[in-house]
Amino acid sequence: MHILLLGSGGREHALAWKIAASPLVTKLWCAPGNAGIAREAECVALDVADHAAVIDFCRRNSIELVVVGPETPLAAGIVDDLAAAGIKAFGPGKQAAQLEGSKGFTKALCTEFGIPTAAYARFDNAADARAYLRQQGAPIVVKADGLAAGKGVVVAMNLADAEAAVAMMFDGAFGKAGADVVIEEYLAGREISFFALSDGETAIPLASAQDHKRVFDHDQGPNTGGMGAYSPTPFVTAEVHNTIMEKIIRPTVSGMKARGTPFRGVLYAGIMLTADGPKLFEYNVRFGDPECQVLMLRMMSDIVPAMLASCDGQLKNFDLRWFPQTALTVVMAARGYPGDYARGSRIGGLDDAGKIEDVEIFHAGTIEKDGAILANGGRVLNVCALGNTASEAQRRAYAAVDRIKWEEGFCRRDIGWQAVEREKPPGSRKEE
Ligand code: AMP
Numbered sequence: 391m392h393i394l395l396l397g398s399g400g401r402e403h404a405l406a407w408k409i410a411a412s413p414l415v416t417k418l419w420c421a422p423g424n425a426g427i428a429r430e431a432e433c434v435a436l437d438v439a440d441h442a443a444v445i446d447f448c449r450r451n452s453i454e455l456v457v458v459g460p461e462t463p464l465a466a467g468i469v470d471d472l473a474a475a476g477i478k479a480f481g482p483g484k485q486a487a488q489l490e491g492s493k494g495f496t497k498a499l500c501t502e503f504g505i506p507t508a509a510y511a512r513f514d515n516a517a518d519a520r521a522y523l524r525q526q527g528a529p530i531v532v533k534a535d536g537l538a539a540g541k542g543v544v545v546a547m548n549l550a551d552a553e554a555a556v557a558m559m560f561d562g563a564f565g566k567a568g569a570d571v572v573i574e575e576y577l578a579g580r581e582i583s584f585f586a587l588s589d590g591e592t593a594i595p596l597a598s599a600q601d602h603k604r605v606f607d608h609d610q611g612p613n614t615g616g617m618g619a620y621s622p623t624p625f626v627t628a629e630v631h632n633t634i635m636e637k638i639i640r641p642t643v644s645g646m647k648a649r650g651t652p653f654r655g656v657l658y659a660g661i662m663l664t665a666d667g668p669k670l671f672e673y674n675v676r677f678g679d680p681e682c683q684v685l686m687l688r689m690m691s692d693i694v695p696a697m698l699a700s701c702d703g704q705l706k707n708f709d710l711r712w713f714p715q716t717a718l719t720v721v722m723a724a725r726g727y728p729g730d731y732a733r734g735s736r737i738g739g740l741d742d743a744g745k746i747e748d749v750e751i752f753h754a755g756t757i758e759k760d761g762a763i764l765a766n767g768g769r770v771l772n773v774c775a776l777g778n779t780a781s782e783a784q785r786r787a788y789a790a791v792d793r794i795k796w797e798e799g800f801c802r803r804d805i806g807w808q809a810v811e812r813e814k815p816p817g818s819r820k821e822e
């Protein structure tokens with residue numbers, strides 16, 4: 391098969407690594423890719439926003455499957471445009487991608503199909519939103535309705551912060567994405583990510599994961615795109631897993647089908663484990679980054695037949711195998727991230743680091759210049775490891791991090807700590 395992968399981050403490097411390992415694949419391209427992806431695929435300088443150019447490339451290279459990594463092209467309807475041109479693509483069409491593209495859309499779906507989520511209201515003007523805030527009180531959560539690159543959510547612990555968030559959103563901080571605002575009940579509990587694969591009718595679970603959004607150790611500092619992740623999380627027990635599938639994932643897939651907008655692709659649920667059971671606080675319509683990296687390390691089965699089955703409506707009776715080990719990834723970022731940072735610093739020691747047993751290094755933002763690997767983004771590397779326990783995976787990942795020579799980079803030193811604490815005897819665990 392000829393496959394084209396769209397994207398350029400660590401998620402896409404992990405996908406490229408997994409797809410390239412499939413015996414079904416004769417050639418893999420990636421647009422635009424990065425220096426790490428270039429080892430698995432031929433990188434091409436295609437503008438992913440230019441659907442006609444992507445279709446033209448597919449025709450010229452007899453592409454039989456397009457795999458879409460990030461949400462922006464999905465929300466822009468690239469899967470529909472490829473389908474209209476007779477080209478198979480993995481991921482949801484534009485209508486179904488609204489599960490991520492509009493918070494209000496997802497909340498309305500939850501109401502219609504009885505999916506447990508936080509109570510909410512949707513507003514198109516600041517005055518009504520403010521009145522609602524005053525009536526509800528804090529803590530409360532204010533969300534821009536549309537895609538805001540992960541920055542459109544304010545968890546306000548007091549009313550002043552909530553009102554400031556409403557003012558900022560209606561003042562156009564997120565452009566059109568903030569023209570509507572969703573105000574949501576604050577959910578207390580432990581946050582986990584849950585991934586499932588759907589073909590529009592059947593949903594099969596992938597795996598659970600936990601990511602680390604804050605930039606510094608002990609969950610301090612501003613939110614980022616994710617500084618690390620691990621899978622599975624010990625907090626998704628068999629019972630929690632079943633509840634999430636039955637109460638959240640399956641009703642979503644059957645609800646989308648009933649509405650005539652079936653969801654195909656990866657459903658990534660952000661879930662709070664509350665005292666009243668698991669509740670959905672958001673959907674994404676693609677793999678998480680960096681959660682994808684740990685999922686790919688744990689996936690034993692070939693991913694390509696699973697993607698084809700999702701496109702073709704063949705997931706019924708489909709079986710995916712997983713390695714039982716824990717996979718963990720540490721993100722190495724450029725100093726200054728998530729604020730301003732410099733590009734172009736040189737990274738050494740990658741080959742040496744990659745030699746550690748069960749370690750895999752995925753590139754998130756790199757370029758190659760004159761044989762050297764240079765940083766070319768905020769999040770730059772994903773140093774991943776498998777281990778029989780979370781502690782072992784963590785030890786291996788940091789042993790690899792310590793072999794990487796990159797003065798201008800930094801990482802958190804506590805990725806996976808919740809799972810590592812869980813492996814200690816009850817009396818000696820750190821307070822959470
Ligand atoms: P989102 O962009 O929807 O993933 O939200 C960003 C972060 O805000 C999530 O990772 C949660 O930690 C937090 N969050 C979102 N919704 C809620 C909620 N209803 N209650 C508490 N925290 C929330």
